Amino acid sequence: MIETLTNKQALYFIPLGGSEQFGVNLNVYVHAGKMLAVDCGLGFADERFPGIDLLLPDPELLEENRDQLVGMFITHAHEDHIGAVAHLWPRLKCPLYATPFTANILKRKLEENDIKKAKITIVDPAGEIDLGPFSLSFVPVAHSIPDAASVVIRAGGVSALHSGDWNLDPAPVAGAKTDKARFKALCADGVDAYIGDSTNSGVPGRAGSESEVEDGLYSEIAKYHGRIFVTTFSSNIGRLMSIMRAAKLAGRKVAVVGRSMQRMLSAAMECGLISDDVDILDMDAVLKLPDDQVMIICTGSQGEARAALSKIARGDHKAVSTKPGDVVIYSARTIPGNELAINSVKNNLIQAGVRVVTPRDSQHKIHVSGHPCQDEILELWNWVKPRCVIPVHGEREQLDTHAQLARTAQVPNVVVPQNGSVIEITAQGVSIVDHVVTGLLAVDQKRVITAHHRSITARRKLQYTGTAFGSIAVNAKGKMVGDPFLETVGLIDESDDADLKIEDHLYDTMIEAFDDMRAADRKDDGFVAEALRIAVRRKANQILGLRPKTIIHVIRV
Template sequence: MTLQPGRDDLYFLPLGGTGEVGQNAYLYGHAGSWLLVDLGISFADERLPGVDILLPDPGFIAERRDELAGIVITHAHEDHLGALPYLWERLRAPVYATPFTAAVLRRKFAEFGIADAVELIEIPQGGRFQVGPYDLEFVTVTHSVPEANMLVLRTDAGTTVHTGDWKLDPEPLVGAPFDRDRLAALGDENVRALVGDSTNALTPGHSGSEAAVRESLVNLIEGLTQRVAVTCFATNAARLESVAKAAEASGRRLALVGRAMHTIVRAAQDVGYLQDLPPLLDEREIDSVPRDQLLLLVTGSQGEARSALSRIAHDNHPWAELESGDAVIFSSRMIPGNEKAIHGVQNQLMLRGIDVLTEEDHFVHVSGHPCQDELRQLYDWVRPQVAVPMHGELRHLLAHERIARACGVAQRRVPADGQCIRLAPDPCEVVDRVLVGRIAVDGELLSPIDRGPVRERRKLGFQGAAVLTLAVDPDGHIEGDPQLSIYGLVPDTEEGAEMADAVLDAVERAVQRLPRRERVNDGSLRETARLAVRRTLQRITGRKPMTDVHLVRLG
């Protein structure tokens, strides 16, 4: 593909993050150069057995690595930066971030052994900087993590505001408040396009403030009488601090459980946040504290199988345990797609008599994303000529588009991953499409989900497998008894044995019918036997198993 933006062009090309929540990865193209904004992960479900993490496929820009001017990370959430350590070797471009996000990235890069290789450039909050032909500016906004930024991209083709994740929180508690004056001033810059967060576009009103959640958590925890655990997004530093305040108010010791909690606290403290936390209890000391004097802050709010909370729910965590009458507070929302996993953990907790408290029945969470009133306010400030919703499922993107239309935005375009949209010059439209996909973190390997081992394992899970070992003489006649192993298709009973015999009979008939010239050809003989196995099993079971034949030619 020869997609090449000119000096009069400004392109927007999402590799992930449109029509979905997670895997945010957005390219801007101008004057022969590309800029990548964010590179995040999402979590796999049961349809991809053995896979926890998914990455956007960077193939398009990896093939044009010499045209990639830089990678800008808007904030320190996994769905915006988590893929960067996995994929940086394919991109090898400088990375730009504000101090807190940079502190988180340094720890990740160190874990992957690439800390010395990555050029990580720290930009102050509100900073303005040049990357290739892009004149960039971070505008401070609030979110459920410190130092969230809108990104202003100024080019010869026009100015675009890329919102990242944001909200208008008057009391964020940790980190700077949103820069109201700077946001309001953007409307005087003749902004060409606003590319904006759509996650809460279906939700009326305002997202709410962290200060109100803190007060509610303190009151709630003070009323609980046994051991209490709170789970939330580890990156929500304000929520972590609120839980610490609740521990102090209720006379409890606070213990962090889960590596991500410790990582974020250290990163926050490196850049001056969370300096007033009380002394934290080591996980190994948990049992030394009376149950009514302990508060656990644990990872696993999204039901992740290997998280601390999931292990606690199944009573197999080495240090932390809960029992009947204890309480777990889910101070978070369910990310779309994680509902089944979260409900599974909650059900397991309740099965053991542990109380589960969520935002459905208590005020324990506010969203980090803008609701409808905040979206209208932003459009009132910025007054763009073009609106492009991003970061959300299709229903969210369409709701955002309706809001932009009601706010008087003349041109609107709902994108899909892989669509290259011309933001400037007029008209705003799709000018090309590129191949996009998903890469699974499969153990120590990165594998596309539509081919290779992940696809094979998925097929095994749905269709089963059969392996035939067949010995033949030089003329292709079967010697001895063929051996057939069937997985996930037939029962281990007499009926199953009869099914296997039917398959072997079909193989013998198929081989006997072959002309001699095909029986002496290993490829023809193997494929004939394979098709006989697969077709017979499909007729018996209704499934199309993965089938392999081991051919042994004797003599």
């Protein structure tokens, strides 16, 4: 496909994921037959994918043109940007580029997945590299994780600014401020396209500063005498620092639970991002203290079933359990789609006599977003003067509000992509010129399959319709041998006699259907199975109004 992208004065941009949903960010730039990938993240599966937790972007375009792939740059270490690398790298085998903290996390993830051959090159967040026809200039940006970077990509005389996730926090707690001077210097003549974060494009004003959260948390914590649990995103190192400093001010000692949080903290320590004014104790030591000196930071702000807070709320955690008088503070936003899971954790906590505080309940600032609000986006555009805005990183709604903001700001051109749009960026203009097929992959228990794999469709269907399994033994003459067997799942309550009669009806229907068949037809296994399947399913629909997935095995004896 990429052979058709022949304009030598153009840089082509193809979002393979993340431009119709939150998560699964995977972006491709093409010039002179070569490709550069930016980010490779995962998404969280909802109830449409039974048995599946994680989704990945489909990298088929990159895989098919693997020899032309000069490398992959990861803008920062959030799962929606980095999380698919370990799953997909074996298909791509390309060189990886990342800033120090991002590279540290990436290395750990690859090691956990036993990937030893991947080469990660650490880049300076304010540095430059040349990759084949692409020249990349990085710019440090503030975000809710250290070492995030934007990248200006130049090829064929065309420039594109790929923002990654960012905001204009005037005083970040961990990591650098957004480098205004570098943006202005790199984009003194404007950029042909700005490809940017749409998450908060509908939110007026500014995100605020991580440094305000320490005071906000302190004011909130100071109200309580019970033990305090705070949950946030593991990777938000600045937030972890704010929480630990607020704890110190309030005379509380801190323990941390949750593997991902411990992993992130150890990466942050290796990168020198944790200052020595905070300290972390063992859980045992903290639990021995009086309640008003206890602070436990835990994973699970999104209701993840296996995270520490969810286990604690269910009473399943080995090291710690709640008691009445405890307080749980959510220092995080709810990612759309996680509401039900989070509510279930909250309900467990409240039932156990625990007070739950979310950013909405507190009059203090206990959370700020890592993504830019409208005034910040406008300010950045002022520095880099985009000739075209291409909104990415969001659902249709966020992409459209981002586009609307650009039109209001009189950006000369706005192009709203879909996943798979092939966008030609030239000095003369930007337009969608083609489309490639995209999709999602699903991480099943031991393999990666397409998200529309029949097994997933079948699981989804079984949830709603139930299932009936039957088997019947037939001899060579077409006579039934022994008693047939029929079992249903998800149709009846076996402890209820009236319900059991329904299963009897289905069983009788199966036998009647067999008896009604002509002798010649009974010699054809496929024919028998299909006739019985239709009869059982029709009967179930008559009685229950459900068409269960029905499977009949014919055993020829």
